[in-house]
Amino acid sequence: MFRPVERKGGTCRFPPLSRVHTMSIASRLREVRTRIAQAERRSGRTAGSVQLLAVSKTFPAAAAQQAYDAGQRLFGENRLQEALGKMPQLPADAVWHIIGPLQRNKVRKALEAGVKLIEAVESLRTAEAISRISGELGKETGVLLEVNIDNELSKHGFSPQELRAEWAQLAALPHLEIRGLMCIPAPTEEPQQSRPAFASLRLLAEELRVRGPYSLPILSMGMSHDFEVAIEEGSTEVRVGSLIFGERCYPTTGHE
Ligand SMILES: *Cc1c(COP(=O)(O)O)cnc(C)c1O
Numbered sequence: 001m002f003r004p005v006e007r008k009g010g011t012c013r014f015p016p017l018s019r020v021h022t023m024s025i026a027s028r029l030r031e032v033r034t035r036i037a038q039a040e041r042r043s044g045r046t047a048g049s050v051q052l053l054a055v056s057k058t059f060p061a062a063a064a065q066q067a068y069d070a071g072q073r074l075f076g077e078n079r080l081q082e083a084l085g086k087m088p089q090l091p092a093d094a095v096w097h098i099i100g101p102l103q104r105n106k107v108r109k110a111l112e113a114g115v116k117l118i119e120a121v122e123s124l125r126t127a128e129a130i131s132r133i134s135g136e137l138g139k140e141t142g143v144l145l146e147v148n149i150d151n152e153l154s155k156h157g158f159s160p161q162e163l164r165a166e167w168a169q170l171a172a173l174p175h176l177e178i179r180g181l182m183c184i185p186a187p188t189e190e191p192q193q194s195r196p197a198f199a200s201l202r203l204l205a206e207e208l209r210v211r212g213p214y215s216l217p218i219l220s221m222g223m224s225h226d227f228e229v230a231i232e233e234g235s236t237e238v239r240v241g242s243l244i245f246g247e248r249c250y251p252t253t254g255h256e
Contacts, residue, residue: 058082077096111134118141194226
């Protein structure tokens with residue numbers, strides 16, 4: 001049975017027993033779900049309005065399967081190649097989102113494999129490619145647009161200014177359904193420090209909603225260390241990895 005790993009560092013993909021966390025994935029999941037419910041209640045959100053996406057990157061399919069057995073159905077992977085390896089190993093009703101940037105030359109593969117939502121569309125060019133390939137495959141593809149909400153130099157994603165400027169072109173793409181926005185705020189010590197970034201993403205979505213034609217129901221924001229603050233600021237989908245599966249053995253937060 002796969003056990004979450006407690007500590008960072010070393011080759012902990014196949015951890016020795018001494019480094020293995022005693023809490024199972026099922027109980028960790030239960031705890032995360034409880035905290036989500038509490039954050040919903042605290043912030044006056046409807047119960048069940050926040051979806052939990054389990055980020056299984058770097059962990060084996062067996063770990064994702066344990067989450068599945070504990071009732072989890074929504075999974076996220078950063079890299080398409082890794083997702084393609086795991087998707088066939090889980091039951092068909094597991095839903096997979098790609099949460100890392102998807103190269104244009106991998107879009108067809110992702111769509112053919114049944115990826116449900118591409119969460120980190122980071123440029124008009126990528127959006128155009130997804131629309132064109134979706135058209136060729138006779139489908140409409142759901143996407144989220146990734147916003148570089150803190151205007152970090154090193155980060156992918158639309159700057160808010162860029163997104164406003166390109167919105168009309170994005171909204172006109174025929175085989176794309178823009179379902180919402182996602183962001184990864186700049187790293188912070190304290191979860192509270194991400195609050196302004198989360199609030200900005202919500203306000204940006206409200207502004208674009210008014211411009212139409214999309215209702216943008218999804219705000220994908222919040223990770224293991226700050227998901228409760230994100231929920232308080234309107235997140236509808238939190239992407240949680242290490243709290244469920246344990247620490248990863250190499251840094252894979254954000255984009256790699
Ligand atoms: C890795 C990753 C997560 C999950 O991070 P944790 O801190 O382990 O919860 C969420 N979103 C994205 C885009 C990621 O790359």
